[in-house]
Amino acid sequence: MSATHTFSNLIPDAILDAVESTGLWSDSRIYPLNSYENRVYQVGIEESSPVIAKFYRPGRWSEAQIREEHETLLTLQEQGTPVVAPLAFEGKTLFLHNGIYFALSPKLTGQHPEADNLDQLYQLGELIGQLHQAMSTPFTHRVSVSPLLQIEQAAASILNAEYLPQRLKPDYQKQIARLHEMCVAQLHNYWPTQLRPVHGDSHRSNLMLHNDQFHLLDFDDCQNGVAVQDLWLHLTQTENPRQQLSEIIEGYESYLPFDIRELGLIDVFKSARIVNYAAWLQQRWHDPAFVKAFPWFASEEYWINHLNELKSCEREWGNMSR
Template identity: 30%
Template sequence: MNNQFFERTQSDQIASLTVTAHEVLKLYGVLEAEVECINYEFNATFAVTTDSAQKYALRININSTRVRADICAEIEWAQYLYRIPEVYVPAPIANLHDDYVTSIAHSDSGRLLNCVLYTWLEGDVIGDEPSMEQLHLIGRTIATLHQSTEKFQLSPNAQLPIFKDLLWGTEDYLFGPKSQLSDKDRSVLHEAAVQIMKFTDELYENSSAQIIHADLHGWNMMCHEGLIYIFDFDDCGYGLLAQDIAVALYYLDTPEQESALLEGYRSVRALPIYSDNAMKALLLQRRLMLLNYLCETNNQEHKQMLPKYLDQSLERASRFLTDVRG
């Protein structure tokens, strides 16, 4: 593995991965195409326009720790959801070998990268400022997604993690040997983490796990002709519906926004059972997962966010501990 690749500028990294994207597309029979990087955070996503004006989205897993069996599970679930009325998702595309996961050597990073190709979604990314109407629709969409997936089963060739642990299977940069936190900061966050796991364990004792998206926010949703489209399934796994809802709520700013989303959900099905403190725990867990990501990421832009994000996380952890102690 060549870690020097991740020390290069983001534009240099994107240029290298764009070359790789063209190589990957040849394995799908796409020899001539315009390729543009539209997102480079955790992984690299490219908009692909062929010479016949067909459009696709190509994702190259440059930072993901997901193995082939995980990605196969993502593909199986996306294929299943694509056939469900009132659930709108892109369709996975097979390569010339009839495989939905394409692996390619990337010499600059020294990594074997897994790639997936999806149909293109029209519309506008919802982003950070959803309207109240959109939030109601998002709630309905999440509820329909949950309802449709209750009995879905993966094939023996696919696997997904179960989200029972604090960091959902990712390497621990908060409390493990690679932690760079001060003893004081680590102590506050660890005390909060203990409480988070207490509530999580209680939720798992009283609820059944199923496949959840696990990354439902406005940058993974699009609105087109009054419909909500969901994409970016690479974080999916077995979890609780309350965990999926908590992720969606985490990115909202006001109680009114939260109410709009939850009312939309309730218009389709009842909310899962959770206490106010349990939801606070799940919301803080999301915060700690993102903090952990900032501690380990190779993304230079994201690394710069860490000091401020850590301070805010400590404040939230302290408030949470005050709330749960009564």
């Protein structure tokens, strides 16, 4: 059964049956939340607060990888790190219903960080420093980051499919080759001998200001990586990116020293993220939710803009590490 077909079976009754299989009693109110890789719903509970039900995309992570994510979150929660951990029922946090793994977590309300708020950037740096200090032991089952391999595989996938317009392919191949060469050189200059556990996707939408404290959400992409992976996503295209970076690092170093050599990896991770995003949309294009949410993906304009993004990576290379 394909992932798309499996998700298509997540009708309201199936969602309620899954939630109630844990022993909770739903009030039948279901609200889909903004998630495409997995399926996430807010589900009302009788005489209690709503819960968040997350249904994992089949075939993406193994049971061992999901359990390691949950164990990490429970440990972080016990240590006082502000994260949202899964709810346990009779000692279990991961459940299987109709062939789909799912988990429940408490609903957290609040606001996402402001992109250019320097005080908040300092607080985010503190939070990520606290997280990295608490996650000191590398993952056993989760993936380890390999940005060069990611670029190679994503670009090959794009070039071998029919979505990238034929007339753009020669220019795309040249641009990917150029960025690949620059990434190889940068990784030769510095790549840590030991990777460390990181959140892996700590963009603003995965952070929530709740009761005057930032919380990290959605550890779906937690992995072995490098510290800067969890920091650079908070740098925005403003007039003072260096000041933003300074605030983040200063907050981070309230908990851990930051190896300044990692700044040279920002361009590598940025390039990989841009190529991977296009390849991800292409890979999931059979999923009706993607066609509805990203209708512009199949247009020539999208691919022109994507190519221009890659060219911008080359033009701006090294700005953050100088």
